[in-house]
């Protein structure tokens with residue numbers, strides 16, 4: 001790589017990694033608090049780790065991961081992933097000529113009723129019930145240019161959410177649904193998602209030990 005290419009790559013890492021992950025964290029927190037049964041399940045998983053787990057342990061929690069994946073399904077931050085076919089490409093009843101710009105849409109794909117029943121509902125368990133192929137789930141794009149930070153982003157989300165939810169209580173400041181809108185090149189909540197801090201959560205006892213008062 002030339003120096004210019006290297007600088008572009010580093011700038012890309014910061015630009016591609018910050019807004020996308022911040023927005024995805026905000027949506028997942030929002031949905032967990034709109035669907036309290038999902039929050040309870042995440043908390044049960046977190047509490048089973050016992051008091052003061054190493055933050056890396058949050059990355060092994062399947063339901064917490066499923067909640068992150070479901071947040072990214074329902075509100076993908078990137079909704080158009082650009083591609084240019086090198087040769088004519090058959091798609092359903094269309095032939096896309098070589099050189100034409102096309103944009104597979106994570107948003108449209110993630111809301112297909114035949115793949116995701118009740119697509120507007122936040123149901124993390126769909127990611128435990130089955131695996132979705134790279135042609136069904138594309139918040140990080142796909143193929144040779146898939147997001148370089150995908151694994152890092154999911155790990156980061158689990159550690160941040162696990163740390164916040166293990167030790168603190170929150171509630172949504174309003175029952176009004178938050179709109180999903182374009183924010184520069186990504187999509188995200190209109191404005192912000194105000195939440196009210198409800199204080200510290202009691203640290204759960206270690207597995208098998210009685211909870212102190």
Ligand code: HEM
Pocket residue numbers: 012013014016017018020021024072076077078081082139140141142143144145146147148149150152153
């Ligand atoms: C939830 C968070 C994130 C989402 C939804 C996301 C989504 C995407 C998408 C859709 C692409 C285009 C991929 C394609 O063309 O198929 C992309 C590319 C990229 N992302 Fe992410 N991203 C996230 C987090 C991150 C993080 C944390 C980093 C770095 C630490 C990162 C670095 C990159 C880079 C460098 C590319 C360009 C890859 C290339 O063109 O070869 N992303 N991302």
